[in-house]
Amino acid sequence: MKLSLAVGASLLGSALAIDPIVIKGSKFFYSSNNTQFYIRGVAYQQDYSSNGTTSGSNSYKDPLADATACERDVPILQELNTNTIRVYAVDPTANHDKCMQLLADAGIYVISDLSDPSQAIDRSDPRWEVSLYERYTSVIDDLSQYNNTIGFFAGNEVSNTVSTTDASAFVKAAVRDMKAYIKEKGYRSMGVGYATNDDSTIRVNMADYFNCESSEDSIDFWGYNIYSWCGDSSYQASGYKERTEEFRNYSVPVFFAEYGCNAVTPRKFTEIKALFGDKMNDVWSGGIVYMYFQEANNYGLVSVVDSTSVSKMADFTYYSSEIASATPTGTNKASYTPTNTALQSCPAVTSDWRAKATPLPPTPNEELCDCMVAAAGCVVKDSISTSKYSDLFSTICGMTECDGVLANGTTGVYGAYGMCNAKAQLNFLLNKYYTEHSSQASACSFGGSATTTSTTKPTGTCSSLMKEAGTAGTGTVTSKPTGTSSGEAASSSSSSGVGVPLAGSTMVTVGSFQLGAYAVTAVVAALGMVLL
Incomplete structure (x- = not known):
């Protein structure tokens, strides 16, 4: 028992030693040295689909609880110059010390979704209720102990069409309550955000809705799941130019929560030059490529061979080469004074938008x-x-x-x-x-x-x-x-x-x-x- 406690304390101490990431204005920074933080991220979870529905099954593999897999994969993630992973579902009752230590030692941070396959806000049946509140807060309780936790997504593509935009009211209530919970518990600063899909009919209203009315109710960061740069595209043809202009005056950090179109293979990831280049890096804080594991959807950078080895896919080489050159200098926190501090105007309820800005659903009690x-x-x-x-x-x-x-x-x-x-x-x-x-x-x-x-x-x-x-x-x-x-x-x-x-x-x-x-x-x- 004494050995176990000592080892546990050592692991947790390592995860605590990493410099936390903080938010100032629309940018991320390392807390101690004022350097701007750009996300060079990889989506890291096997056999999981987070799509704004509830499956009724709670079967999923917690990527932060599999120490053997973390020992296998963290060095590979380092090869990819990774500083952030996104995980879509974790078990708050599991022990995450070993994986979080390995990640921290490698300088890798975590953004975690709060839901799981059976406990999420369902776009077809939106609710913000007691069991979801308990699920979400339990994830925060667990991951708050690690300094390499950047923050959380309160939803992923929950509203993905005009007809499902009413569900955004329930997700925004979750954002509000999780932000309040972090503050009430006295935890260090961790952001609560949302990851949206790139639907032309709702994307502007979505971004406005989650960043309007009051900062207490609004997201701390905005994740964009975007797959519009396919093959040999360009800054303008991909729509990146328009998206960048749309977010130029957004008051919180924005980044690609998923990217990497696979309509043309192998993926050469030429969008990385644009995302981290001068035209975009003053607005966007990097992105999270989809994804680490090769599965039926053919988005993988590696294919798992066994518990101790992986095989690198063709995409791995292209991504590795491109991300290695992603070295924006950014802004110094000490000399940075945010000017884009105003919230957006809330969209009115119309035939194209179905979520009322206020009141939001009550806090589950x-x-x-x-x-x-x-x-x-x-x-x-x-x-x-x-x-x-x-x-x-x-x-x-x-x-x-x-x-x-x-x-x-x-x-x-x-x-x-x-x-x-x-x-x-x-x-x-x-x-x-x-x-x-x-x-x-x-x-x-x-x-x-x-x-x-x-x-x-x-x-x-x-x-x-x-x-x-x-x-x-x-x-x-x-x-x-x-x-x-x-x-x-x-x-x-x-x-x-x-x-x-x-x-x-x-x-x-x-x-x-x-x-x-x-x-x-x-x-x-x-x-x-x-x-x-």
């Missing part, structure tokens, strides 16, 4: 959910399968107003309990109907799916929280979460198990409200009655 469930005198029976929840929502939303659990990024209408899980939301609605009918036993049956139960009278913090939420759940809760608990109202999202929202449920907009798939059939049923 597990304590409020738990307090509400404890005070509910009518609840769903534990024996009822989650597959029956849709019918229950349909029934109850046809009998009482469901505003308290609604969430609509377009109208900015958010119920106080819309951030609780499905079982907690159902308990709120069942109890609401029950109390509206004088707490009569007959008002808590629902075909035998609900039951009366003993309650805990809200006192202290619970009383204050529930008073803010209001009996209809339509109030604004301003109190901050005070911590986490293991109560049922905050059970993790999954595709199975009791008391959780189904990962594949769909949000449907009806009029000015957005309902989960559980509740939408209530509206359909009501419309059917009118037609009859």
Whole structure:
């Protein structure tokens, strides 16, 4: 045990020794020597797709927990002049000391996405709720201990079409809350950003939306997944010129979160000269090439042979040659005074943009959910399968107003309990109907799916929280979460198990409200009655 503790302390000490990266204005800098930091990055994760959906499966390989692979790959990354890797999903309960030490010793920093395959903001069913909050904060808790953590992405290509832009309201709420969490915990400065796709119909509105209204709610850096330079392209033909002009006055650092078109192979990476050259390096802070591992999509720089060796692909040689010449001098932090400090103007809600700038979804508050469930005198029976929840929502939303659990990024209408899980939301609605009918036993049956139960009278913090939420759940809760608990109202999202929202449920907009798939059939049923 003593040896283990000593080794662990040594590894962590090494990761702490590296000079942290800080943000000033629209640029990254080494914290101690004032030198501007340009990202020479590589996407580093096997068998993972982060595409703004939830798969229902939580199977992924944490690249920072595989010490053997890190020992194999870090020297190769050094050959590529790498100073940053992007990882798309990490297990916050795993030990990352060895990999983070190896990376730190090699001068390599980390930008990590906060989501995983089953816990992410889903563009087709956007929510910002308790289990996601806990997932995201747990990643921050873990990686904050390493000085070579630059920051985090709160989302990756979540909104990728006009029809999915409402989801950006939920991602921006996540940005706001993770920034506040880092500050509240007293962690060193780490950025929270977003990685966007290059869609011509939404890219300007996306960049404006995430950098408007207030700096507390806005991103700390902006990642651009861009694949427009293919083959023998040019600064102008690739669209790089237009993108550079669009971000010239952006107030936070911007960089390529993914790049490396493979429409023409082998990839010769001639865009690197432009990205790190004089025309772009005053605006862009480098980029992260996609990707290290060769997979079916044919973007790899290396192919894994076994646990201790890799085979270099043709792209490896071209990329290595080009990135070696990427040596912009940049700006000295001490003499740098940012002039592009203004935030963007928030895009208005139109047919081309569907996310309201304010209000954003409320901060997930597990304590409020738990307090509400404890005070509910009518609840769903534990024996009822989650597959029956849709019918229950349909029934109850046809009998009482469901505003308290609604969430609509377009109208900015958010119920106080819309951030609780499905079982907690159902308990709120069942109890609401029950109390509206004088707490009569007959008002808590629902075909035998609900039951009366003993309650805990809200006192202290619970009383204050529930008073803010209001009996209809339509109030604004301003109190901050005070911590986490293991109560049922905050059970993790999954595709199975009791008391959780189904990962594949769909949000449907009806009029000015957005309902989960559980509740939408209530509206359909009501419309059917009118037609009859």
